[in-house]
Amino acid sequence: MPLCVPFILATTTTVILSTYSDSLSSASPVFIRPHATVAGYYHYQALQFTVQTDGTYTFTSNSPWDTYICLYDNPVDPSYPYQNLITCEDKSGESDESQIDVYLQFAQTYVLIVTTYQIDWTRRFTINAVGPEYLRITSLTPSTSRPMEITSTMPPPVISTFSSSLSSNSPIFYRPHFFNYHFYFYYEALRVTTDTNGTYIFASSSLIDTYGCLYHDHVDLLYPYRNLIICGDKMYGVPDFRINVTLQRVQTIFLIVTTYWPNHTGDFKISVDGPDNVNFKSIAPPTHEPIITSTPTSVIMFSTYTGLLSYDTPIFFGFNRTGDDYYFYEMIQVKVVRNGNYTFTSDSYLSTYGCFYKNSYSPLNFSQNLITCDDDGGRDQGFQINITLQHQEVYVLMVTTHTAGTMGAFSVKAVGPGFIDLTTYVLPTSTSTATTTTTSPAILSTYFDNFSSNSPVFARPNGASDSAYYYQTLQVTAFATDTYTFTSDSSWDTYGCFYNNSFDPSNPFVNLIACDDDTAGKKQFRMTLTMQYEHMYVLMVTTYSPCIKGSFSIQTSGPDFVRFLLLTPSSNKSFSALVSSCSRETTYQIGYHYSPEDVRTFMIVLSIWLGIFCICGICIYRYKCQRNRYQPPALSAHALKLKKIPFHESNNNDSTRIPYSISLPTTPIRRPEGLPPNYETALSCIGEQKQRNLTHF
Template identity: 30%
Template sequence: MVFILNVFILINGISVLSFNRPKLCPTVKWNPAGFRLPALLPKDYIFSILFIDKNNTIYTGAEEDGKILVWPKDSTHPMSSINYQSELKSASLFVSNNGDIYLSTMHKIILRWTASQNVFVHFMNTKEGCISLFIDLHNNIYCSMMLAHQVVKKSRSENDTVETTIVAGTGGVGRGETQLTSPRGIFVDTNLDLYVADWYNHRIQLFQFNEVKGKTVAGEFSYEITILLRLPTSVALDCEKYLFIAEAGFDRIIGSGPNGFRCLLGCNREEKKVSQLKWPLSFHFDMNGNLFVNDAINTRIQKFHLNKDSCGNVPSTIQAIYSSTLTHDHERFSRELYNSSEAYYYEVIEVNVSKSDFYILTGDSSIGLYGFIYKDHFHRFDPLKDLIAWCGKPDYKDQFKFTLELQMNTKYILVVTTYYRNVTGPFSIIIFGSNIVHLQRMNIEPVIQSTYRSALTQNHRTYFRDPCQRLNKVNYEAIQVNVTENGFYTFLSRGDGVKGLPTITSYIYEHDFYPSIPFGNLISEEDKSCSRNGDIITVRLMPNIQYVLVVTTCNSNVTTDFIVQVSGRSAVSLERVDPSPDIHRNYSSNLTINSQTYAKDCTNSQYYYETIRMTVSKNGYYTLLTGGYYTLSPGEYNATVTFMYENQFDPLNPRKKKLTSIMYHECIGKIRDEFTAKLQANTTYILVITTLKPRTSIAFSIVIYGSANFTFERFIDDSTDCYIGDPCNPQVNSIGLTLDDILRAAVKQNITIHNQPFGIKMSAAVTIIMFIAGIISCLCSIITFQNETLRKVGCGLYLLASSITSFLTITMFTIKFWFVLVTQMNTNIHLSIHQGGCKSIETLLKFFFYWDAWLNACVAVERGINVYQGINFNKEKSKRFARWILLILPFVIIVSIIHEPLYHQVLDYDKKEKSLYVAYIDTPEDFVTSRDIWCQASYSQSVRDYNTFILFIHLLGPFIANLSSALFIITGSARRRAEAQKRQTFKEYIREQWKEHKQLVISPTILFVLTTPRLIISLLLTCLKISDYIWLCLSAYFISFLPSILIFIIFVIPSTLYRNTFKESIARARICGKQRSSTTLEG
């Protein structure tokens, strides 16, 4: 019947499935940068509410109980919702082919929703809550009962009085063929074969139709090479019946294919990304092959787009052919896991490609073949090590066929063996592709085995093997290992199994083993599960280095005999030793409202923290356990979080100098923070203890284990660099404050100028007034100094040029103010406009400002020289020098600041806050509160030092010139006359000089006074909260431009000569105007 139904479906092209089973290529990949659907999931990480039907309609749970969100095809937001009783805790959801929705609850009932009724109604009762639902082709509904350790089914057409049928599991905990332990996700294929994610047995079980015995097709206890699993939560098949699995223990999605199993998402657990999975519960495909994952602990649904470029088209061009024969003279090994019977003949072939590309490798033989592809190395006693693809069939054609992306300059190893034991015969390898492939048979090195036997008893030492189980001490034995030749060695450790349960596991350490630092010096895999078939470790060992093999039990209070077999290129010395002693200390304190605060999560939220300084006397590993925990309310809790920094912790930039090589030991439901770090002597480390939630008090304690003496003391360090921005995008503030820095602290985003704070509106009005006054002043000054008589000396040329640069300076100042104001008010302005203004306006403003300041300084210096030389002052020489200076000065200024546009950049980031905190979620969801875009110059330290030097030159140079000129004109001249003529006192000469040269003194004095505020804010190196000093900063900034605005008042008004020249110029202009008018009338 099942066969007939499948044939009918294929012939008629009918889709009776309500979900998507895409056809995927062997090398398919998904973009690891996931897109988060804009809705929060329920706050319970145990259950999964996610389904995508064949029309691409998405069904998800909602943050609040009692609601199912419905997302139509291609919609970015849910368009509708379906309600149910909120007190019924939902656990799983399935949508049938006719659109009916089935919802299981932990109240041991299943609800059904139909479009006609538009309400959930009771469908059936269950023995326990269904953690997962499925409906097969025959309209049978399957229920996976995690607490009952069973899977049951029932026809949808049967009434509630009909009992369910047990299809998998005996109802008791166990690892046998008929048993399940806390099953979760289920999937039924078109043959009615049932696949079960046997959660706590770390495996995927296949129960063929009407069979009660299951077969392990992935994970623990599979004798065929598959993949090791940790807490699988969901399973599905594509249209080619390849497995896809979500596993919570390793936070990843894996899949199978013609090349074997491989990781698809969440493969690099050390790499902390925003889209990193945490406790993925379930997944679904849409019709385009995109993958949707229920990311439970992060309370979100993530969409991972199918990478269409990941499927390479391999041409049918043969690039290499290799033929050989497996004989009884070949070496043998066991291709089955944990089976010591070496019953498979094999041959090893090295594969090298001339160009990185996709290739197809096939194996043909008259006997059944099995093929393995390894990268770099092949370890006959540890066939999982470095394995990248494997496949085999008993058929007589294409017993294995690998489609792989191979890289040049990389050694690949093809191992050809047989599907059945003790079989010999000929075989051939054919490789297809676009580029030449080289195949060469490899010699097999001889192997020497060493054996060690012992027994773990209650008299053995104990330690905490698993950091997540600090109450579970296990017995262990430490064995010193020494080798005489460099190479790979495989350690197979076996214990006497008790009722089929795993008994031992093992670890290898370099140099020393410290029981309290189980991850220090560890060179074997740290995160692995126990297996009833023994434990395999393959590592490269070096002579003249001591290694320690630690054999331990999987559970506490277990005793067992064990044997260790070591295979390698030389004999291995194995001798029992005592572990190395460690040192530990305790520390306790409290985080309260009196503690220091900082922004821990790149948000505006503040967290209490405490800093502890630590130094070690010897290089080595150290383990720290930080405990701090209490319940806030039902479903919520607080705990401590620990970070470590090298030499300095800067609360304004918490990412700076943060140690990233720390091994954090993450545990679900943990109440302590535990990590291991390799620390160096003569280096100061800063330990930062903070809280999981902002501004919450908590008591905490720390236990530190080390291999040598160390110091550990609390300290408070208030030193910090000066930053702007926020911890997500910290930028070291260069010397001084720019208009961007000042206005950014006060401008309100996305509102008009009329609704801005009073200070901003007042600044805008003052800017307009300054611009108008500056234009009038500069025009009057230009009219004055264009007079040929005044330009016969250098001072007149300087002042004419200064009048022009003052006009340009005040114009650029006005443009700068309104550009910053408008772009800060409207964050939707295109970034290219921000970028253009950022790189050009500030640089031009600096150029004109510095040019104007130096011209004023030249005026002051020449006036001082004029007073000093008196009648000997050479006007022609002064004019000649002035022309050269006017020619050279702008080029010198440009060269000094020409690098500025290269370092100016627009920073664009979103200010974020944390969402509500819920139980077991240590990465709460961020939400954007506002967007900040500003112009910032980011310099390296050497460029910062150069800029500081140049700033001193351009500001202090004119400042000193004006001050010195004013002092010299009065005091210098008076002292010289007092020394030459004794008839008056020095004070009397001072007064006389003032009367004679006061017009020469007033100008540099005013310039000195007006440039002082700009000098002060430019040299302001401390980090100020600018919003608290907005008026002070704006006033100082505006005042610094008054010399350019008041050039007429500063230079023309105090001088009788310049005033008269101005009046004459105005009079001539009037006369010329009247003459033109008369000529026009006469004409």
């Protein structure tokens, strides 16, 4: 029976998941699918839904087979597969599954066709639809103008099966492509022959994680890579392998059925689809040196942890990442009872990312106590961490995603020489009294937002009264009476204030409980206060400097969740004058903003330094002048010769005797610069000069 289950994810932005599950079988209708590279008929299932809210929706398939999905406007006629076609996708989602991202209109009916990439494949599938509203997905049998039937010229595939089991009595070998050659694997070897050439599909079905390898001619498992054709692992999250291979009528190949993890046992079934029957025969391949297990190395322990990344899990902004991208994560506490080498591998349709910490983990410092990280060291874009663990030590494994904002289920499998205890890591918070100290689990609540030109402004407490500060106000409600800690995280210097009941930006000191600037370090605030159950508090978040824009987040640690609600407070005072001050904000470097107050301070300091430089220059100049005043003039040799030239009298009848003048073409003699005469001396000199001129004429 089809199954359709809605999941509503709690978040500040509504995202709703709708799921539909069904199966394609030989009784399903057929059509010639769009963009087919091989001519033939494809089984399909038509799904119909009507959109109740405009928005972008994501449709993702999940199946052990390679699915192919197409979205149509209603109506759909399978006889004309390109009519009303919107889009088709194959292998664009995680784990090579089909995914369609499309914007859908309100009250519009659409049809989603689910089919397969290969001809005549049938298997169970699941469609996940994520968007702003729940989609009621129902099965549809569209009418067709030209009904299609599979003709006798296209015979159905022949299915051959083989069932057996792996046990502690099965032979062992070191299988190919395993990361540790000290572990062994149980296996069964099958000789495979057929009477018809063609392409055959080998698929396993088991409760254990199976692994298959095909060999040609002969096989010696002491050399597991010799004559190896191909190995197959799980497909799309299903722990069964699938191998496509072309077989010849006279060819003999060998199929080795084993497990992905060492020392696993269980029942299995092998199914082969192809143009003819396949003959199986269990064999014991010869080996020159049989592998014998020893008791000390045969002890291998497994532990598994399953989790879910959702809006209820904490977030962080990534290692050495900046911007608004956030990542959901979950912490796992790891303890072992025996020293040794352990391997931790993730399993998810998400691209996971893992990090190991020793002793403890701090959400405010992601690099503290960090041992190692891994991204795609495992299979299917999962991480794989090989690490040496010590008994009686506590380790913490953080599981997050490679892509920001990704949510979904995951599991972590641990393998090692001893028992591995995997439990959810609870971040401790300490509350002390005069006599006792108790430790209670901490629950993290996170809110993220940003300051922009559209954010309100005010004159913050203890700030410049003539400058504007962007701010955001959050209504904070606690679900339990206790002590909570609020910490900011931003690339800017943040400033926070707590208020009781309400906040008025025109009177920022009314109802004020506390303010903080840099208690958390790195120019971030941190406030710890006791909150009453369901009582209204207001957290005002702003910046230390005026006119600063940028993103920020608030993380709360306490005994229960804290609800954040963005408020738009009313004010009796207009801050339009302050807004204009931000319009004059000066930017000198990308990412660094200077307010008018900063510019004024810079100009004052610059003026003081310029004045100091000018005074120093004047003092140096006057000192040089005073030193030159008391030094005798330096006369050249030519000037000394001129002193010996006699003066001659003029032959004029004028009774005035004028000394004979000789022109000196050389550089005049330098004379020391003296101080200027005072006023009385200057007048006396001028009078004497006039009298001398009258005497000459």
